[in-house]
Amino acid sequence: MWTKGEPRNRARRIPPQQLSFSTPRRSELQLLQLRQCSSCESTAASKPLSPDHRELGRRQELFTTSIYSPGSAIFLPNGARIFNRLVEFLRKQYVRYGFQEVITPTIYKKALWAKSGHLENYAEDMYTVTSTSPSRAELTEGGEEDEYGLKPMNCPGHCLIFASKNRSYRDLPIRYADFSPLHRNEISGALSGLTRVRRFHQDDGHIFCRPSQIEEEIGKTLDFIRLTYGVFRLGSYRLALSTRPEQFMGSLEDWEQAESSLRRALDASGQPWTVNEGDGAFYGPKIDVVLTDSDGKEHQTATIQLDFQLPKRFGLEYSAPAPELEQKGETTTDPELLANYGPVQPVLVHRAVLGSVERLMALLIEHYNGKWPFWLNPRQAVILTVNDTEPVVNFAQRTQNILLGVSPDALDKPTAPTHLAVDVDTSVRPIGAKIRDAITNGYSLVIVVGPKDVEKGTVAVNATAMAPSDASAEELKRLKSLSMTPEELLKYMQEKVAAYE
Numbered sequence: 001m002w003t004k005g006e007p008r009n010r011a012r013r014i015p016p017q018q019l020s021f022s023t024p025r026r027s028e029l030q031l032l033q034l035r036q037c038s039s040c041e042s043t044a045a046s047k048p049l050s051p052d053h054r055e056l057g058r059r060q061e062l063f064t065t066s067i068y069s070p071g072s073a074i075f076l077p078n079g080a081r082i083f084n085r086l087v088e089f090l091r092k093q094y095v096r097y098g099f100q101e102v103i104t105p106t107i108y109k110k111a112l113w114a115k116s117g118h119l120e121n122y123a124e125d126m127y128t129v130t131s132t133s134p135s136r137a138e139l140t141e142g143g144e145e146d147e148y149g150l151k152p153m154n155c156p157g158h159c160l161i162f163a164s165k166n167r168s169y170r171d172l173p174i175r176y177a178d179f180s181p182l183h184r185n186e187i188s189g190a191l192s193g194l195t196r197v198r199r200f201h202q203d204d205g206h207i208f209c210r211p212s213q214i215e216e217e218i219g220k221t222l223d224f225i226r227l228t229y230g231v232f233r234l235g236s237y238r239l240a241l242s243t244r245p246e247q248f249m250g251s252l253e254d255w256e257q258a259e260s261s262l263r264r265a266l267d268a269s270g271q272p273w274t275v276n277e278g279d280g281a282f283y284g285p286k287i288d289v290v291l292t293d294s295d296g297k298e299h300q301t302a303t304i305q306l307d308f309q310l311p312k313r314f315g316l317e318y319s320a321p322a323p324e325l326e327q328k329g330e331t332t333t334d335p336e337l338l339a340n341y342g343p344v345q346p347v348l349v350h351r352a353v354l355g356s357v358e359r360l361m362a363l364l365i366e367h368y369n370g371k372w373p374f375w376l377n378p379r380q381a382v383i384l385t386v387n388d389t390e391p392v393v394n395f396a397q398r399t400q401n402i403l404l405g406v407s408p409d410a411l412d413k414p415t416a417p418t419h420l421a422v423d424v425d426t427s428v429r430p431i432g433a434k435i436r437d438a439i440t441n442g443y444s445l446v447i448v449v450g451p452k453d454v455e456k457g458t459v460a461v462n463a464t465a466m467a468p469s470d471a472s473a474e475e476l477k478r479l480k481s482l483s484m485t486p487e488e489l490l491k492y493m494q495e496k497v498a499a500y501e
């Protein structure tokens with residue numbers, strides 16, 4: 001997506017006071033209120049402050065920032081786990097939705113940005129990269145020192161891939177996905193946490209399709225979005241269609257055809273949707289996903305944008321029979337027309353389901369407020385020893401190895417990890433204190449190992465943190481002391497992850 005000054009446009013539409021992310025740093029007093037309220041919400045006299053992802057991120061050791069790279073989050077191990085699980089979730093869905101992942105450059109020569117239009121429309125948001133060594137500088141055809149631009153978007157790179165070989169109508173749609181880091185030069189005063197950043201990652205995807213495939217591709221993307229937001233249990237969202245603005249590229253006919261395809265796809269989605277008349281980008285109409293959080297604030301996340309402009313700038317084409325009808329999204333059975341092949345310009349659909357992964361993480365951090373669902377929790381389980389005798393410590397470590405999928409004895413074989421996050425606490429402290437710490441630190445499963453467990457070959461598991469909010473007292477009691485072998489526990493954990501619980 002490459003609207004001019006896109007982040008600023010977005011901020012204009014939502015007044016700053018409605019964005020929880022743009023609130024200034026809270027005072028110590030407010031933070032104190034926050035801490036008191038989060039543990040006793042029901043007894044608080046007034047509505048507690050909604051949590052701030054920056055404070056939660058610090059407390060949960062998810063990310064930090066540095067004066068040496070303002071606006072670029074430094075993900076700590078716990079934050080990196082969540083980030084990678086979000087990406088992994090999408091990679092799995094890409095198999096169903098037919099996306100192929102590509103890996104593309106971070107810097108491209110200025111000539112590419114001139115071709116894509118970024119130099120003209122987006123230069124002030126971009127970073128220039130040059131050689132610091134004059135002897136290594138490359139020269140342009142005009143004899144000047146060549147400059148590179150740090151990419152703010154993946155689209156031009158994906159257009160280069162499309163153009164790298166001859167394409168037939170039979171090859172389409174082609175769907176590329178890319179998780180590259182992107183850089184946009186936000187002014188330093190606007191930087192904040194994971195929401196106003198200079199470096200971020202999109203779950204970026206570009207679909208190159210035939211004009212007749214627009215409706216189906218948009219329908220599938222809306223389905224992908226519905227599935228994803230259902231898994232996150234983020235609550236309701238609405239879809240907003242932005243239509244042709246006064247200044248636009250392409251023919252009126254293209255626009256009308258594209259907009260009616262989008263409307264039909266929106267109707268078929270069964271989701272509520274509204275129209276922002278004349279609010280589309282100059283290069284094509286778009287659909288935005290607007291989430292409403294528990295405080296009633298709206299957040300724009302996913303986006304689907306049609307683009308008639310970039311394929312033209314890059315001279316993209318595929319060959320098809322009856323090219324003139326094909327370009328209008330029409331088909332024919334006339335054998336004479338079908339015998340005539342010619343070049344057709346594909347439609348480009350930019351789409352992101354999460355949007356910015358960093359921004360979505362900020363939403364999730366505030367939404368879950370420390371109660372991560374098991375599959376995303378960077379602290380899934382902790383094994384606590386009741387004493388530090390050798391059999392107990394050994395059994396605890398063996399259990400951890402089983403849960404992690406690590407075989408310390410099979411050193412000649414590659415490891416097949418489970419990707420579960422399992423810690424061990426063998427410290428010599430009272431078990432009651434260790435359990436309390438584990439619960440406070442947000443572990444989903446608290447596993448206790450004592451001498452009797454070693455004899456029986458089982459562990460005692462407290463899974464109450466994973467109970468649904470409407471669980472009965474009986475169910476809670478059962479979940480408090482489950483007895484399982486390490487292998488049974490591994491299966492239990494893997495089933496929860498597979499079900500995105």
Ligand SMILES: [Zn+2]
Pocket residue numbers: 001002153154155206350351
């Ligand atoms: Zn794009």
